[in-house]
Amino acid sequence: MSLDSPKEPAIELVGIDKKFGAVHANRNINLTVAKGSIHGIIGENGAGKSTLMSILYGFYHADQGEIRIFGKPVAIRDSQTAIASGIGMVHQHFMLVENFTVLENVMLGAEGGQLLRKGVATARKELKRLEDDYGLEVDPDAVIEELPVGSQQRVEILKALYRGAEILILDEPTGVLTPAEADHLFKVLRVLRDQGKTIILITHKLREIMAITDTVSVMRRGEMVATRRTAETTVEELAELMVGRRVLLRVEKGGANPGKVLLSVRNLTVKDSRGVTMVDDVSFDVRAGEIVGIAGVAGNGQSELLEAIAGIRKPASGEIFIDGQPAAGIDPAGLRDLGLAHIPEDRHHMGLVLKFEEYENSILGYHRDERYGRGAMLDLDAIRKDAEEKIAKYDIRPPNARLRTANFSGGNQQKIVVAREIERDPKMLIIGQPTRGVDIGAIEFIHKRIIEMRDAGKAVLLVSVELDEIRSLSDRILVMFAGKVVGEKSGEAGEQTLGLMMAGIAA
Amino acid sequence: MSTASVSLPAWINYGVIPLLNLVLAFFFSGLVVWAIGENPFEALQLLLIGALGRGEGIGFTLFYTTSFIFTGLSVAVAIHAGLFNIGSEGQAYLGGLGAALVALSLDHYVPWYVTMPFAVIGAALFGAACAAIPAWLQAKRGSHIVITTIMFNFIVSSLMNYVLVRLLIVPGKMAPETRTFLEGGQLPKLDWLIALFGGRLGAAPLNFSFLIALLMCFLVWVLIWRTKLGYEMRTLGISPSAASYAGIRYAKIVMITMLISGGLAGMMALNPVMGASARLQIEFVGGAGFVGIAVSLMGRNHPAGIILAALLFGILYQGGAELSFDMPRITRDMIVVIQGMVILFAGALEYMLRPAIVRLYQQVTGK
Numbered sequence: 001m002s003l004d005s006p007k008e009p010a011i012e013l014v015g016i017d018k019k020f021g022a023v024h025a026n027r028n029i030n031l032t033v034a035k036g037s038i039h040g041i042i043g044e045n046g047a048g049k050s051t052l053m054s055i056l057y058g059f060y061h062a063d064q065g066e067i068r069i070f071g072k073p074v075a076i077r078d079s080q081t082a083i084a085s086g087i088g089m090v091h092q093h094f095m096l097v098e099n100f101t102v103l104e105n106v107m108l109g110a111e112g113g114q115l116l117r118k119g120v121a122t123a124r125k126e127l128k129r130l131e132d133d134y135g136l137e138v139d140p141d142a143v144i145e146e147l148p149v150g151s152q153q154r155v156e157i158l159k160a161l162y163r164g165a166e167i168l169i170l171d172e173p174t175g176v177l178t179p180a181e182a183d184h185l186f187k188v189l190r191v192l193r194d195q196g197k198t199i200i201l202i203t204h205k206l207r208e209i210m211a212i213t214d215t216v217s218v219m220r221r222g223e224m225v226a227t228r229r230t231a232e233t234t235v236e237e238l239a240e241l242m243v244g245r246r247v248l249l250r251v252e253k254g255g256a257n258p259g260k261v262l263l264s265v266r267n268l269t270v271k272d273s274r275g276v277t278m279v280d281d282v283s284f285d286v287r288a289g290e291i292v293g294i295a296g297v298a299g300n301g302q303s304e305l306l307e308a309i310a311g312i313r314k315p316a317s318g319e320i321f322i323d324g325q326p327a328a329g330i331d332p333a334g335l336r337d338l339g340l341a342h343i344p345e346d347r348h349h350m351g352l353v354l355k356f357e358e359y360e361n362s363i364l365g366y367h368r369d370e371r372y373g374r375g376a377m378l379d380l381d382a383i384r385k386d387a388e389e390k391i392a393k394y395d396i397r398p399p400n401a402r403l404r405t406a407n408f409s410g411g412n413q414q415k416i417v418v419a420r421e422i423e424r425d426p427k428m429l430i431i432g433q434p435t436r437g438v439d440i441g442a443i444e445f446i447h448k449r450i451i452e453m454r455d456a457g458k459a460v461l462l463v464s465v466e467l468d469e470i471r472s473l474s475d476r477i478l479v480m481f482a483g484k485v486v487g488e489k490s491g492e493a494g495e496q497t498l499g500l501m502m503a504g505i506a507a
Numbered sequence: 508m509s510t511a512s513v514s515l516p517a518w519i520n521y522g523v524i525p526l527l528n529l530v531l532a533f534f535f536s537g538l539v540v541w542a543i544g545e546n547p548f549e550a551l552q553l554l555l556i557g558a559l560g561r562g563e564g565i566g567f568t569l570f571y572t573t574s575f576i577f578t579g580l581s582v583a584v585a586i587h588a589g590l591f592n593i594g595s596e597g598q599a600y601l602g603g604l605g606a607a608l609v610a611l612s613l614d615h616y617v618p619w620y621v622t623m624p625f626a627v628i629g630a631a632l633f634g635a636a637c638a639a640i641p642a643w644l645q646a647k648r649g650s651h652i653v654i655t656t657i658m659f660n661f662i663v664s665s666l667m668n669y670v671l672v673r674l675l676i677v678p679g680k681m682a683p684e685t686r687t688f689l690e691g692g693q694l695p696k697l698d699w700l701i702a703l704f705g706g707r708l709g710a711a712p713l714n715f716s717f718l719i720a721l722l723m724c725f726l727v728w729v730l731i732w733r734t735k736l737g738y739e740m741r742t743l744g745i746s747p748s749a750a751s752y753a754g755i756r757y758a759k760i761v762m763i764t765m766l767i768s769g770g771l772a773g774m775m776a777l778n779p780v781m782g783a784s785a786r787l788q789i790e791f792v793g794g795a796g797f798v799g800i801a802v803s804l805m806g807r808n809h810p811a812g813i814i815l816a817a818l819l820f821g822i823l824y825q826g827g828a829e830l831s832f833d834m835p836r837i838t839r840d841m842i843v844v845i846q847g848m849v850i851l852f853a854g855a856l857e858y859m860l861r862p863a864i865v866r867l868y869q870q871v872t873g874k
């Protein structure tokens with residue numbers, strides 16, 4: 001598919017095909033992206049977007065097809081040839097050396113000679129120029145691990161530009177960003193485009209597609225099914241193209257029927273590993289049959305609050321009661337026995353063991369349960385059968401319980417976690433970023449499940465940096481700022497009001 | 508980078524690639540042999556005949572294999588939980604004391620098959636005890652297990668010197684060793700196993716502990732892949748943060764894993780102490796604990812792989828001894844060089860050939 005455009009094409013993909021065993025990840029893909037434009041790619045989880053970009057960047061080899069860059073056919077053997085052809089990639093999981101400075105990271109692999117000093121001087125100058133030209137300000141001497149995520153991402157972009165990238169690929173860049181950071185990113189991308197760079201942006205957020213892209217392509221089950229000029233399409237049309245049916249962008253929900261208090265947090269204070277107070281004297285209740293959302297800009301203590309309730313992080317002081325019983329200091333296994341289920345924010349580090357096969361992850365945390373094997377033994381047949389049922393029910397693709405979890409697409413990995421925690425029928429569910437990296441069809445599905453949990457009389461505590469998600473699911477919203485709960489609003493609160501509270505301006 | 512993600516069929520991964528690595532190792536060893544003026548083909552022939560040619564040679568080969576299986580399993584179990592146990596050497600050494608104490612106290616009264624289970628337990632307990640302090644230091648204090656287990660190798664070595672020279676030595680004898688165990692404290696030789704294949708065991712010390720080693724392979728496989736404990740160990744080994752999310756207790760798993768690992772190392776002592784020399788001798792482990800690291804690495808930490816890797820090192824040990832006997836220019840040190848080559852190519856450089864093989868495979872299959 002291509003739209004005839006006056007400008008010369010920067011990227012032409014012709015007949016790209018890629019199979020992973022039985023999974024046909026890319027089917028005969030044709031795509032043309034004009035120089036100096038921002039092109040969006042959308043599609044369901046597992047549609048093959050990341051695979052296509054990995055082929056362009058030399059991580060995978062296409063089984064068939066041709067890649068042309070600025071009109072010339074190139075054989076992209078590995079990421080070095082991709083970089084040499086002017087392609088840069090900003091990975092969703094940053095590839096930065098945490099304890100190096102920004103400057104060191106940018107230079108890494110492009111030091112220019114055996115002696116560092118000269119390279120450092122030129123790099124510093126070049127970095128300054130890139131910052132000035134594109135508005136990519138970061139302190140070159142700051143250490144990566146001390147930078148917020150948004151700045152780390154800017155370093156990734158700087159790295160690509162430093163290596164002479166003319167084409168920039170961003171795979172779900174805003175998943176980890178705060179709204180303000182995302183705005184900043186988009187500003188940078190526009191400047192880059194106006195200076196003639198070509199940008200491919202993969203995202204699940206249709207709002208972002210509408211806001212920033214010039215053209216957009218839709219992938220479905222490995223195929224490129226449509227390409228549109230952004231100005232001539234709508235969110236509804238794109239959603240339908242992606243999923244193949246109409247999607248509810250905001251799930252219907254009736255009124256809440258709050259019952260008795262199931263989760264009670266009293267004067268909870270939590271410190272991080274460096275001893276900095278992250279949660280500061282927080283108290284609240286969550287009742288059976290209600291969803292309480294915690295809104296806040298990332299890094300204001302929500303993560304630590306969740307971890308403390310889930311038993312992963314020891315609170316410095318304060319109390320937690322689950323169904324009336326004191327629960328602070330109980331470990332995650334004990335809390336599960338009390339009926340607490342936890343969908344963690346970070347599925348790659350906590351919710352899943354990526355090297356395990358899918359069925360092994362489908363019991364993580366519940367592996368001691370008798371239904372998965374008597375006594376000390378595991379009953380693999382029972383576990384696999386159970387996993388396959390969840391795969392069917394949650395439409396996890398590909399439907400293969402023996403596939404390594406790392407080989408599932410991001411959204412499907414999330415569904416594995418959600419299925420595991422919800423299907424246990426807990427009394428209480430605490431959730432961090434339930435739909436990060438998840439496609440709109442699956443968001444609809446997960447949101448429906450969460451509301452079903454509420455209507456079945458469970459207590460749900462939801463943390464999300466997506467204000468839309470908080471607003472469409474929560475019955476009550478608590479806003480966290482700098483470790484404190486700065487206010488409580490009803491689920492109908494306006495975006496403006498919440499935004500001001502999240503910024504610590506109004507209460 | 509790009510070829511690392513391609514998955515190859517199992518017969519290439521576990522068959523072709525290790526075999527090619529082995530061929531490379533022998534090729535470079537051959538160069539070394541050739542450089543000192545011996546015929547490498549003749550040397551290889553002597554090595555193989557020495558290790559596998561006669562019943563007695565096979566008996567020696569399997570005797571060494573037995574020791575390496577125990578120490579290989581010991582290292583592998585720890586690795587599955589993300590722990591690098593370098594202390595199998597010392598744990599085996601202390602395990603010898605456990606086995607010997609049982610043999611010395613029971614051999615007067617009961618036949619070997621009554622002594623054996625107690626000896627297995629004794630050896631395992633002493634081996635586990637030796638691993639317990641490093642395990643506790645890692646679990647509770649975060650002291651690195653690699654460092655502490657190495658230190659314990661030295662501590663055990665000194666302790667055993669003291670025990671043998673001062674306490675267990677036979678009065679009036681010069682050699683720091685215990686008295687010879689009576690038949691009730693010995694493990695029987697496996698003449699029948701070799702006889703089954705028409706050979707004669709002769710003076711080779713292959714004994715009942717070989718069968719115990721095979722049983723342990725099976726039990727370790729069950730432990731790692733079929734039990735809840737094994738699941739917890741693997742989770743911790745791959746992702747400590749996922750383990751903490753799942754409520755898997757770090758300290759508990761570290762302790763249990765290291766006790767099992769130490770126990771397996773301790774059982775190695777059954778082979779030389781009760782199976783071969785029928786007494787506890789100084790420095791009887793002779794490096795088998797360290798060979799266990801290579802065996803586990805080469806065997807991909809899987810019991811089936813460990814059996815094969817242990818067999819390979821058994822062949823190198825026995826065949827190498829024969830070789831240095833027949834070709835005087837090839838000294839014991841040369842044999843160590845050859846073993847080093849095998850470790851280098853089959854262990855450390857195991858991925859060296861992979862990209863080329865992946866490309867070949869893709870061309871052949873037309874992908």
Ligand SMILES: Nc1ncnc2c1ncn2[C@@H]1O[C@H](COP(=O)(O)OP(=O)(O)OP(=O)(O)O)[C@@H](O)[C@H]1O
Pocket residue numbers: 020021023024025043044045046047048049050051052397398407408409410411412437439512
């Ligand atoms: N290395 C691999 N081995 C086997 N299958 C794979 C591998 N990589 C990807 N796949 C499969 O290929 C398909 C496409 O995956 P891909 O990651 O490209 O999807 P995606 O469109 O980026 O999805 P998401 O939006 O969830 O990130 C999926 O079914 C996935 O499971």
Ligand SMILES: [Mg+2]
Pocket residue numbers: 049050051171409410
């Ligand atoms: Mg993807």
